[in-house]
Amino acid sequence: MGQIRWRVKERAEAKGLTIFHLAAQAEIAYNTASGLWHGRALRVNRVTLARICKA
Structure with missing residues (x-):
């Protein structure tokens, strides 16, 4: 099975966000x-994922 690659940094930086602001x-x-x-997360729950998507 393939892996999901977190692209949080790229997407947040495109919006001008830092880790703190995110x-x-x-x-x-x-x-x-x-x-x-930093791509260290092994899993994330649905609530957290939804919150990140809305930020």
């Missing part, structure tokens, strides 16, 4: 945003 706008923990930003 976390604040998405109402998620900074550590969660950082893990996704």
